[in-house]
Amino acid sequence: MIEQKWRPNLFELAKKPSLFTSGHRLCSGCAAGTIVRMVMMALPNPKRTIIANATGCLEVASTIFPYTAWKLPWIHNAFENAAATASGIEAAFKALKRKGLWKKDIPDIIAFGGDGGTYDIGLQALSGAIERGHDFTWILYDNEAYMNTGIQRSGSTPFAAATTTSPAGKVIPGKMEWKKPIGFIIAAHMNAYVATANPFYWQDLMKKVRKAVLYKGPSFLHVISTCNRGWRFDPSQSMIVSKLATDTCLHPLWEFDPETRTYSLTDRSLYIAKHPDQKLPVERYLETQGRFRHLFKPERRDDLIKEIQERVDKEWEYLLKLTGFS
Amino acid sequence: MTMEQMDILLNGDEAAAWAAKDVHVDVVAAYPITPQTIVVEKFSEFVANGIVQTEFVSVESEHSALSACVGAAAAGARAFTATAANGLQLMNEILYIASSLRQPIVMAIANRAPSGPINIHNDHTDAMNVRDAGWIMLFAENTQEVYDTIIQAYKIAEDPNVLLPVMVCYDGFLISHTAERIKVFKDPKDVAEFLGGPRKIPKIELMGKEVELSLNPENPLPLTFGPLDLYDYYFEHKRQQSEAMQHAYAVIEKVNEEYAKFSGRKYGNGRVVPYRLDDAEIAIVLMGSTAGTARYVIDELRDEGIKIGELRVRSFRPFPYMDLERYLKNVKVVGVFDRAQDQGMQGGPLFLETRAALYDLASHPKVVNFVFGLGGRDMPPELLRTTMDELIAIKEGKKPVFNRKYIGVRE
Numbered sequence: 001m002i003e004q005k006w007r008p009n010l011f012e013l014a015k016k017p018s019l020f021t022s023g024h025r026l027c028s029g030c031a032a033g034t035i036v037r038m039v040m041m042a043l044p045n046p047k048r049t050i051i052a053n054a055t056g057c058l059e060v061a062s063t064i065f066p067y068t069a070w071k072l073p074w075i076h077n078a079f080e081n082a083a084a085t086a087s088g089i090e091a092a093f094k095a096l097k098r099k100g101l102w103k104k105d106i107p108d109i110i111a112f113g114g115d116g117g118t119y120d121i122g123l124q125a126l127s128g129a130i131e132r133g134h135d136f137t138w139i140l141y142d143n144e145a146y147m148n149t150g151i152q153r154s155g156s157t158p159f160a161a162a163t164t165t166s167p168a169g170k171v172i173p174g175k176m177e178w179k180k181p182i183g184f185i186i187a188a189h190m191n192a193y194v195a196t197a198n199p200f201y202w203q204d205l206m207k208k209v210r211k212a213v214l215y216k217g218p219s220f221l222h223v224i225s226t227c228n229r230g231w232r233f234d235p236s237q238s239m240i241v242s243k244l245a246t247d248t249c250l251h252p253l254w255e256f257d258p259e260t261r262t263y264s265l266t267d268r269s270l271y272i273a274k275h276p277d278q279k280l281p282v283e284r285y286l287e288t289q290g291r292f293r294h295l296f297k298p299e300r301r302d303d304l305i306k307e308i309q310e311r312v313d314k315e316w317e318y319l320l321k322l323t324g325f326s
Numbered sequence: 327m328t329m330e331q332m333d334i335l336l337n338g339d340e341a342a343a344w345a346a347k348d349v350h351v352d353v354v355a356a357y358p359i360t361p362q363t364i365v366v367e368k369f370s371e372f373v374a375n376g377i378v379q380t381e382f383v384s385v386e387s388e389h390s391a392l393s394a395c396v397g398a399a400a401a402g403a404r405a406f407t408a409t410a411a412n413g414l415q416l417m418n419e420i421l422y423i424a425s426s427l428r429q430p431i432v433m434a435i436a437n438r439a440p441s442g443p444i445n446i447h448n449d450h451t452d453a454m455n456v457r458d459a460g461w462i463m464l465f466a467e468n469t470q471e472v473y474d475t476i477i478q479a480y481k482i483a484e485d486p487n488v489l490l491p492v493m494v495c496y497d498g499f500l501i502s503h504t505a506e507r508i509k510v511f512k513d514p515k516d517v518a519e520f521l522g523g524p525r526k527i528p529k530i531e532l533m534g535k536e537v538e539l540s541l542n543p544e545n546p547l548p549l550t551f552g553p554l555d556l557y558d559y560y561f562e563h564k565r566q567q568s569e570a571m572q573h574a575y576a577v578i579e580k581v582n583e584e585y586a587k588f589s590g591r592k593y594g595n596g597r598v599v600p601y602r603l604d605d606a607e608i609a610i611v612l613m614g615s616t617a618g619t620a621r622y623v624i625d626e627l628r629d630e631g632i633k634i635g636e637l638r639v640r641s642f643r644p645f646p647y648m649d650l651e652r653y654l655k656n657v658k659v660v661g662v663f664d665r666a667q668d669q670g671m672q673g674g675p676l677f678l679e680t681r682a683a684l685y686d687l688a689s690h691p692k693v694v695n696f697v698f699g700l701g702g703r704d705m706p707p708e709l710l711r712t713t714m715d716e717l718i719a720i721k722e723g724k725k726p727v728f729n730r731k732y733i734g735v736r737e
Contacts, residue, residue: 048543052397063553073541076552077396077427078419084390087383088355088397088405089541095352095381095403101524107543125393128386 002193002257004211006044008203013041017071024069025061029228029235031242032058032114032141034199039110039139042209046072049108049213052086054117055079057148057227058141080121082111083129086136108213109136114225115156116146119180130189130218137212137219140182143227151230155180158250159311160304161291163230168294173304178311183222187256187263192218195255195266199223200243204253204267217258224251232290244285247272249316254323263322273325279316282309328590329516331509338501339364341469342408342434342494344510345476346380347372348517351432352403352525355383355394357413360446361498362436365408388413392420392431399429400551402540404480404525407431410498411438411452418456424491425460426567427551428539430483430525431491432476433461436502437614439701447702448498450614453642454666454675460567462492462574463643465613467599469506472496474591480521481581486528487573495642497615497665499702509589520588574644594638597646600653602628603635608717609654609691611680612663613639616698616705620663623710632718639676647683654684657691659721661713664730665699673697673730692720695730703734 019040026033036058043049051074053059059076062069077085086109096102113122118140126138145163146152153166157175162168166175187194193215197205205223212219224245228235245251246268253269256262265273272279283305286292295301320326336344342365346354354373356366366384373382385391388409395405409417414435424431439445440452453463462482466472472494479492496502511517518524527540535546555563575597582596593599601621603609610620617638627634637653639646654660662681664674672678673695684690696713699705713733719725 050401050541050543060554063550065553065555065559068550068553070550071548073543073545073548074550075397075400075541077393077423081390081393081420084355084385084393085397087385087390088353088394088399088403089401091353091355091381091383091394092398092401092403092405095379096401098379098381099352099524101352104544124386125390128390131386132383 002211002215002259004207004214006207006210008042008206016041019046019071020062021069021071023067025064026057027229027235029238030057031199031225031227031238032143035141035205035223035225036112038199038202038205039209042206043108044210044213045108048105049110050089051075052077052082052089052109052111054082054111054113054122056114056117057143058112058114060148079117081125082113082117082122083126083138086111087129087132087134090134090136106135110213111136111138113138113140114148115140115142115144115154119155119182127189130186130192130220133191133217135217137221139221139223141223141225143225143230145227145230147227147230156182159308160295162294163291173294173301183220186220190261191258192220193256193258194220196222196251196253198242198246198251198253200239201246201253201267208255230291232293233288237288241285241288244280244288248280248282248285249312250282250285252316252319254319263319265319265323265325273320273323282312329588330512331589332512333507334510335505335507336469337364337503337505338469338472338496339436339503340368341473341508342476343368343372345473346406347378348511348514349404349477349480349521350378350514350518351380351406353381353383353395353398353405354407355385355391355398355405356407357385357388357391357409359388359410359413361438361502362408362410362413362434364502365434365436388416389420392417392424395431396420396424396427396429399431400427400541402525402527402542405431406433408434408436410436411440414452414456415440418459421456421459421461423552426563428489428567428570429491430480430489432479432483433491433493434472434476435493435495436498437495438498445701446498448500448665449700449702450495450666451700453493453495457643457675460490460571461643462490462571462641464492464494464641465639466494466496466501467615467617467638469501469504470508470591471593472501473508473510474585474589477517477520478581478585481584482574482577484525485577488570488577489528490570490574495614500615520585571644575646578641593640595649597641598649598653599638599640601636601638603637603653606633606635607658608632608634608661608714608721609637609657610634610661610663610714610717611637611639611650611676613642613676614665616663616665619705619707620710623707623714627714634714645679645683647679650680650683651687654691655687659717660684660691660693661717662693662695664695664697667700668697668730677730692727694720694728696733697730698733705734709734
């Protein structure tokens, strides 16, 4: 059982220096920047942490030469290899320490990847790094499409969402495949601490970051990261849309403890499991975003909305079984 | 005074692993591919038996092998990997990133013909595919040279005026799997001394602070590696990278000299190795293990009174155009041997660059190309002799000059 007692408190967090500075070029309303700042504040050893970043929005928007938003050692190698890069960094410090060339503790290593760099092009390197058991934390900021290149469909794009490569046409109403269950795929490696998180439920997110980084071995955090440009909503609504993702059980909050091999629900999702009447219909989430507009206009597609609701219900039931609620 | 050495029976792959052991690299990240496998097998034994304290990362692909080396090198480690053919092609994207991030990684390449059709035997097409990736590319002729060159490679790569990754290429199977008696240093500490101890990471001044060029969290200013670099700076950075490659010419020569004092072995001026060229009218230019076979034929022809010699190119990148000018300026006919495919070009890559290097000479020799040995096709002395006979005929005006001929292939 992984124990972690740290509880973030606002008074304490307010004193922390910002390790991800303002002035980066992420879009206004982008959740990725918010998530990164929360991650930085939750680091157990901020002076002894190294970041590896996959190619993507976060990487390009935070490091336009000669500027950088990062106040920690940071490396971007390529799109699909942040996990392999992190493996190499970890291996370097292990060897240097063994040889007496590095006297301090081995730094904490965090890798940030978007959904492209995690679900799709980066999955092989990530699976390899987890199988090898490197001590690093992978943080997936999941904005559910290739946003950096202009909103193309990924293995994470939800069913029925319109993207530039899965447009809502007269014949095909958006993406017709379901989102890959990445958290379960990573958990199936059986040696990684895995959790989902949502920046609206910031305390849950930060506790999980702390737990993931301190866990001796690979960790994986799946954070939903709203993208107002790609999801088509007003930038002011990011946290509201984030909240609805969890409140409708589209992005439930859970964690997997590899030591006990148990799944548990956390925070709002635990509350919903105990109070099922608090589970909101998916429509409440879908209607906030232009990428699902074709489900409501020009005519309402009750068939598709129903299909999504049934799928979400089925997956939520599955999660309740896994976590001992039914 | 040279250091104490011992004789040992090793094949080329084992020699590569032995050199990495003697350098005592910090991180090896590698993925198996024939004919490189023995490198990783042998090195795994060193790790398993506690002979080295290296961290061995058995990655899930060559792409990750080089990616992990980039991470390790950026973290301040000496990193080593090895591959061939398809594995090298899978690494292609990261080859460019490793060189532009200026990481002094060393990689052994047991050259093999790339697919398809799939073939596991030697030619140089795999290396020629990546000749513009910004890596220093050294070609060894035999097992001894594989060992020596990998040790030299770290000193070249880590030179503060260079800071570029180095490939040490040797012929798959012909060298990788052929056991030879070679000399290795008796005490690896001597190799450490040659390299000046553990890797020294250059420091730069940044915003009034002295900063180590690494991911070291102890740095007074944390560094960002691999940022987005657009039209306002990219060009300057690529220009700096090209200049580093220019610096490598002199550094390769200097390291070759230093290594000679240390080991008693020297490879020409480090960039090219001339043989019987002083009064030569005919010269051949080539790389890799075929050079030894060719010298045997050259000796035969010399006995017959033919003035012929050889220039073996050891450093393909940076390309030693100045050495080619120097050694070939008085020659009448040059035959360039490419063990690589020439798709839609006037000839093979070594030929094109050799001919270009000689163009500025007041009177330049006739330069012709032989493409040979693809997919491991043998190049025995008798076949080499026929090519040299052609060069003699060209010199005597009995045969016309041509761009390229395929040697040892059924028509």
